[in-house]
Amino acid sequence: MATKSKPAVVHNLPLNQILDGDCIERMNALPAGSVDLIFADPPYNLQLKGDLHRPDNSKVDAVDDHWDQFSSFAAYDKFTREWLAAAKRLLKPNGAIWVIGSYHNIFRVGSALQDQGYWMLNDVVWRKSNPMPNFRGKRLTNAHETLIWASRDEDSKYTFNYEALKELNDGVQMRSDWVLPICTGHERLKDENGDKAHPTQKPESLLHRVLIATTNPGDVVLDPFFGTGTTGAVAKMLGRDFIGIEREEAYRKVAEERISRVRRFDASALEITGSKRAEPRVPFGQVVERGMLRPGEELYSVGSRYSAKVRADGTLVGHEVKGSIHQVGAAYEGAPSCNGWTYWHFKRDGKMIPIDILRQQIRAEMEADLGRPH
Amino acid sequence: MATKSKPAVVHNLPLNQILDGDCIERMNALPAGSVDLIFADPPYNLQLKGDLHRPDNSKVDAVDDHWDQFSSFAAYDKFTREWLAAAKRLLKPNGAIWVIGSYHNIFRVGSALQDQGYWMLNDVVWRKSNPMPNFRGKRLTNAHETLIWASRDEDSKYTFNYEALKELNDGVQMRSDWVLPICTGHERLKDENGDKAHPTQKPESLLHRVLIATTNPGDVVLDPFFGTGTTGAVAKMLGRDFIGIEREEAYRKVAEERISRVRRFDASALEITGSKRAEPRVPFGQVVERGMLRPGEELYSVGSRYSAKVRADGTLVGHEVKGSIHQVGAAYEGAPSCNGWTYWHFKRDGKMIPIDILRQQIRAEMEADLGRPH
DNA sequence: ATAGGTTATGAATCTCGAT
DNA sequence: TATCGAGATTCATAACCTA
Numbered sequence: 175m176a177t178k179s180k181p182a183v184v185h186n187l188p189l190n191q192i193l194d195g196d197c198i199e200r201m202n203a204l205p206a207g208s209v210d211l212i213f214a215d216p217p218y219n220l221q222l223k224g225d226l227h228r229p230d231n232s233k234v235d236a237v238d239d240h241w242d243q244f245s246s247f248a249a250y251d252k253f254t255r256e257w258l259a260a261a262k263r264l265l266k267p268n269g270a271i272w273v274i275g276s277y278h279n280i281f282r283v284g285s286a287l288q289d290q291g292y293w294m295l296n297d298v299v300w301r302k303s304n305p306m307p308n309f310r311g312k313r314l315t316n317a318h319e320t321l322i323w324a325s326r327d328e329d330s331k332y333t334f335n336y337e338a339l340k341e342l343n344d345g346v347q348m349r350s351d352w353v354l355p356i357c358t359g360h361e362r363l364k365d366e367n368g369d370k371a372h373p374t375q376k377p378e379s380l381l382h383r384v385l386i387a388t389t390n391p392g393d394v395v396l397d398p399f400f401g402t403g404t405t406g407a408v409a410k411m412l413g414r415d416f417i418g419i420e421r422e423e424a425y426r427k428v429a430e431e432r433i434s435r436v437r438r439f440d441a442s443a444l445e446i447t448g449s450k451r452a453e454p455r456v457p458f459g460q461v462v463e464r465g466m467l468r469p470g471e472e473l474y475s476v477g478s479r480y481s482a483k484v485r486a487d488g489t490l491v492g493h494e495v496k497g498s499i500h501q502v503g504a505a506y507e508g509a510p511s512c513n514g515w516t517y518w519h520f521k522r523d524g525k526m527i528p529i530d531i532l533r534q535q536i537r538a539e540m541e542a543d544l545g546r547p548h
Numbered sequence: 549m550a551t552k553s554k555p556a557v558v559h560n561l562p563l564n565q566i567l568d569g570d571c572i573e574r575m576n577a578l579p580a581g582s583v584d585l586i587f588a589d590p591p592y593n594l595q596l597k598g599d600l601h602r603p604d605n606s607k608v609d610a611v612d613d614h615w616d617q618f619s620s621f622a623a624y625d626k627f628t629r630e631w632l633a634a635a636k637r638l639l640k641p642n643g644a645i646w647v648i649g650s651y652h653n654i655f656r657v658g659s660a661l662q663d664q665g666y667w668m669l670n671d672v673v674w675r676k677s678n679p680m681p682n683f684r685g686k687r688l689t690n691a692h693e694t695l696i697w698a699s700r701d702e703d704s705k706y707t708f709n710y711e712a713l714k715e716l717n718d719g720v721q722m723r724s725d726w727v728l729p730i731c732t733g734h735e736r737l738k739d740e741n742g743d744k745a746h747p748t749q750k751p752e753s754l755l756h757r758v759l760i761a762t763t764n765p766g767d768v769v770l771d772p773f774f775g776t777g778t779t780g781a782v783a784k785m786l787g788r789d790f791i792g793i794e795r796e797e798a799y800r801k802v803a804e805e806r807i808s809r810v811r812r813f814d815a816s817a818l819e820i821t822g823s824k825r826a827e828p829r830v831p832f833g834q835v836v837e838r839g840m841l842r843p844g845e846e847l848y849s850v851g852s853r854y855s856a857k858v859r860a861d862g863t864l865v866g867h868e869v870k871g872s873i874h875q876v877g878a879a880y881e882g883a884p885s886c887n888g889w890t891y892w893h894f895k896r897d898g899k900m901i902p903i904d905i906l907r908q909q910i911r912a913e914m915e916a917d918l919g920r921p922h
Numbered sequence: 923a924t925a926g927g928t929t930a931t932g933a934a935t936c937t938c939g940a941t
Numbered sequence: 942t943a944t945c946g947a948g949a950t951t952c953a954t955a956a957c958c959t960a
Contacts, residue, residue, distance in 0.1 A: 221935045228931085229950045231883035237933050247662060276933060277671035277696070281658025288621060288655065296688045297651035299673045301725050302932090304953040308721060310936035311710040311950050314670045317723035319933080320694075322651070336685040347682060349691035351675050351725070356932060359955055374933050387688075459716030463728070463753040465735070469785075469817035486786060486813065487712035487760055487820040496821075498719060539677055539729060668935075705938080710950095720952070824949065825937080831947090874947060887948050 187394060190410070192418040192426050197398035200419045201260035209264045209417070210333070210393035212271040213384060213405050215376060216257065217242040218279045219250045228309050237373045241422070250279065254286050257398060262290060264396065265326040270295070270333070272384055274321045274376070284322055292324040295332065299351040300380060304358075323388065333388050342386065354379045363402050363428055371428045372402045381408035389414050403429025410436045454540055456533045458499050458514065459488025466532045473499075473518040474526060480506045482518075490518075499529070561768060564784070566792040566800050571772035574793045575634035583638045583791070584707070584767035586645040587758060587779050589750060590631065593624045593653045613747065621656065628653075628660045631772060636664060638770065639700040644669070644707070646758055648695045648750070658696055666698040669706065673725040674754060678732070697762065707762050712820035716760065728753045737776050737802055745802045746776045755782035763788050765818050777803025784810045787818045828914060830907045832873050832888065833862025840906045847873075847892040848900060854880045856892070864892075873903070 187208055193200050220242055226234040244250040261271060271292065273283050288294065298321040305317040325332040339348035354377055361378060363371040381404050389395060391413040397405035400418030402425055409416040410433055420426045461467050462484060469486040482492035482502050489497055495505040499514025507517075515533055519526040561582055567574050635645060645666065647657050662668065672695040679691040699706040713722040728751055735752060737745040755778050763769060765787040771779035774792030776799055783790035784807055794800050835841050836858060843860040856866035856876050864876045871879070873888025881891075889907055893900040 218933055219935095220933060222933095223935075225884075226934060226936060227884060227950090230929095231881065231885070232930080234934070234936095235931075242933085276935095277658070277668050278933085278935065280671075281655045281662065284651070284655025285659045294651050296690065297654075297694070298688065299675070299692055299725065301673070301675075302953095304932080305723070306932045306934075307951040307953090308934080308936060309950055310934095311721070312708060312936050313934090314672065314697075314713075315721050315723040315952080316670065316934065318673055318725050320671070323688075334686055339688075347685075347689045349679070349689045351673065351692050355954080358932075358953095362932095370932090455718065457716060457718035459718070460728075460753075463716070463756045465752060469813040483817060485817050485819060486756075487709075488716045489821055491816065491819070498715065540727075702935090829939090829947080872947075885946090885948075887950090889948075 187415075188417060189394065189415040190406070190417075192400055192403070192406070192420055192429055194423070194426060195419070195421055197419040197421070198257050198260045201257070201264050201396075201398060204264055204417075206263050207266050208394065209396045210266055210269050211385075211389050211395045212261050212265065212269070213381065213395060213397050214257075214261070214271065214273045215374070215397075215399050215401065216254070216273065216275070216279070216283070217244070217399075218276050218374075219244050219282075220276075220278055226309060234306075234309070235370075235373075239373060247282065251282055251286065254279075254282055255290070258283075258286050258290055258292075261396075261398065262292065262326060267326060268331045268333070270323065270325045270330065270388055272321055272323050272388070274300070274319055276316070276319050280320045280322070287322060287324050291327060293326075293328040293330065295323045295325055295334075296350050297322050301351055301353045303353055303355045305356065321384075333390060333393075335387055335390075339383075339387050342383065348387070352380070352383060354383075357404075363432060365424070365428070372425060375402050376404045378404055378408050381405055382412070385409060385412050385414060400429060401425050403433050406433045407436045411439050413438055454537060456536050457488065458529075460536060461529065461532045462486065462488045464536070466535070467520060467529070471520060473520055473529065475503070475506065475517055476519070478526070561789075562791060563768065563789045564780075564791075566774055566777070566780070566794055566803055568797070568800060569793070569795055571793040571795070572631050572634050575631070575638050575770075575772060578638055578791075580637050581640050582768065583770045584640055584643050585759075585763050585769045586635050586639065586643070587755065587769060587771050588631075588635070588645065588647045589748070589771075589773050589775065590628070590647065590649065590653070590657070591773070592650050592748075593656075609744075609747070624653065625656055625660065628656055629664070632657075632660050632664055632666075635770075635772065636666065636700060641700060642705045642707070644697065644699045644704065644762055646695055646697050646762070648674070648693055650690070650693050654694045654696070661696060661698050665701060667700075667702040667704065669697045669699055669708075670724050671696050675725055675727045677727055677729045679730065695758075707764060707767075709761055709764075709820055709823075711823055713757075713761050715821050716757070722761070726754070726757060728757075731778075737806060739798070739802070746799060749776055750778045752778055752782050755779055756786070759783060759786050759788055760820065765815075774803060775799050777807050780807045781810045785813055787812055787815070828911060830910050831862060832903075834910055835903065835906045836860065836862050838910070840909070841894060841903070845894060847894055847903065849877070849880065849891055850893070850900075852900070 220237055222236055275283055300319045300321060302317050305315055308315045357375045357377040362375060365371045385408055394415045395405060395409045396417040398419045400420035403418060406416040406418050406429060467484050469484055471484045472481050473484060474481045482490040485491060490499055490502040492502050495502050499518055500512050503512035503514045503517040515530040516528060518529045520529060649657055674693045674695060676691050679689055682689045731749045731751040736749060739745045759782055768789045769779060769783045770791045772793045774794035777792060780790040780792050780803060841858050843858055845858045846855050847858060848855045856864040859865060863871055864873055866876050869876050869879045873892055874886050877886035877888045877891040889904040890902060892903045894903060
């Protein structure tokens with residue numbers, strides 16, 4: 175219960191500390207209307223059945239911790255409504271909340287927020303640049319999580335640093351979808367055995383954006399599911415005060431140690447994120463989906479030597495070959511590889527036009543598009 | 549109520565028609581368990597206060613239609629639960645549903661789906677490449693909408709064309725975030741005055757992806773909030789049957805006219821990349837029976853690390869193990885399972901050849917026998 | 923030292939038909 | 942309805958290892 179970097183005086187709040195115990199009881203013991211922002215990463219209530227193995231037969235290290243077990247939706251809803259009510263009481267009138275979740279729980283959380291009179295400002299999609307794939311090929315890769323940003327009341331004058339976020343986003347408005355990598359490498363905290371200290375540690379980049387967007391220096395940020403303390407670490411860096419609540423001793427210990435190592439940034443030291451992006455990859459299927467080429471339409475190689483027909487899934491069928499634009503081109507040419515974008519042409523008004531033109535159109539739209547997060 | 553392109557016989561379903569009236573009543577009048585997929589774009593229950601003006605003072609043409617007005621969350625929930633229940637009754641046991649929405653309503657919809665026993669498969673984010681900017685700078689640009697894909701029951705054997713979607717995405721598995729432009733240009737339907745015919749017309753590219761992913765040709769797709777008929781138009785193109793329900797006369801008229809102009813793609817363009825799971829099963833014993841491998845011959849794992857001997861009944865004997873090609877491979881690797889077809893190799897002229905080659909030969913012969921060239 | 927190849931791993935509601 | 946066994950299935954990134 176240490177990790178102090180500043181005396182706790184205002185409202186008698188236990189600032190920059192990690193409280194132990196149950197988050198609902200702890201929140202109810204704090205003074206009402208004293209917190210500027212709450213960031214919450216509650217249990218997701220995953221309902222996993224058996225083990226899952228990768229195609230190489232290695233076992234996936236699943237989230238099977240006791241704190242993620244609920245007996246029913248009703249039990250999960252009860253828990254959710256109780257902690258959200260405690261959170262609302264704690265917020266200042268102009269305070270706001272962020273909650274992160276997946277499709278297992280976020281719809282329950284969102285409904286509860288609305289029912290309790292929170293005012294939804296945005297739902298934000300964290301698009302993971304490196305998600306875990308779907309190993310059995312039975313669903314889409316679960317490549318995102320959802321955050322809800324809501325103010326305490328409909329008429330709250332919430333904090334939103336529009337200009338700062340615009341700067342973070344190369345001068346255009348920040349969108350509701352954020353591309354950020356998951357937490358790995360040195361940032362990922364390990365326990366004594368070298369295993370991950372927490373199964374669901376969030377990346378600091380995510381908290382960085384949340385806190386820059388919706389708090390000011392000196393604000394009090396509370397995290398009722400503190401875990402290994404990402405919220406506290408980023409809050410300290412950015413000159414915000416935090417209050418953490420975490421009932422697992424092991425997590426608290428890791429978090430305290432972590433936060434003690436964090437240095438507060440100079441006011442001038444705010445991070446610049448200006449990584450150049452490679453040209454975005456455009457799947458040929460998008461050309462078909464967007465109706466730029468129709469299923470059934472013929473494509474031709476240079477000189478019309480070969481032709482193949484477009485299918486609805488973005489593959490080609492030719493003479494005894496089918497596959498991607500690259501594969502069919504390579505097969506015809508007897509070559510090990512082939513750039514289908516420059517190889518294939520379509521006919522318009524008697525003219526042969528390379529399909530790469532269509533890719534360029536799509537890329538132009540993507541460029542024109544507002545917002546290039548990250 | 550026309551737009552027929554095929555006689556309605558199966559189950560006496562009104563195929564390829566647009567029904568008028570209330571969607572709940574209409575759905576309840578159709579036979580239970582008769583529909584493969586439901587795509588629903590229900591009212592979003594937007595809570596707009598006054599008019600919204602752009603910085604140049606032009607007025608934003610908001611969704612303020614009477615059908616989007618609900619007096620409370622309770623009223624919206626009641627409506628949602630009623631139409632979802634009617635939809636569930638209509639679905640075949642292996643049927644599935646898609647619902648699209650925004651943060652105003654999707655949390656209500658998601659909770660209702662879970663409460664009614666639908667089984668969530670993915671939430672999908674439609675990331676708009678060209679969203680409307682946020683004019684007031686008080687929030688993030690609302691640049692996405694959310695779709696929920698759920699099967700009727702937890703144990704439904706739902707349709708998912710994994711390989712086709714992988715092709716659509718340039719050979720890597722499709723993710724849960726889809727970047728697609730909003731509906732504009734020629735695709736956006738206009739009324740007699742040149743105004744948009746429907747405030748929330750969805751892009752055909754979105755429906756294309758949904759229908760390719762989760763239906764097969766000939767499936768019946770129902771859309772209870774048909775609007776201007778994007779679902780019907782794309783279903784017709786892709787050789788699926790549709791049933792539309794729409795209570796607004798004006799929308800029905802636009803939709804009928806629109807769908808009548810759509811041409812179905814020919815069958816060969818609708819064939820998509822298939823699944824290996826659908827290939828006929830070949831017992832390893834057939835390889836031995838046909839003399840492609842002889843009893844007593846040695847098989848080797850990759851790198852010749854392990855070997856085993858073929859027996860006359862199509863089992864293998866190795867070092868202290870015997871059983872199927874899969875069992876012996878799994879035992880050697882200490883793995884929970886093993887695909888013996890790709891694990892084992894035989895030697896010919898000093899080269900190691902995977903036994904899966906032999907299975908492919910047998911399958912090719914089986915195809916030839918059926919008189920189906922290719 | 924560097925380049926290149928190999929291995930490890932991440933909030934996951936992850937098979938299906940025959941018996 | 943439960944059990945059994947065939948056999949289908951992965952992407953991005955960082956750490957580690959080898960030449």
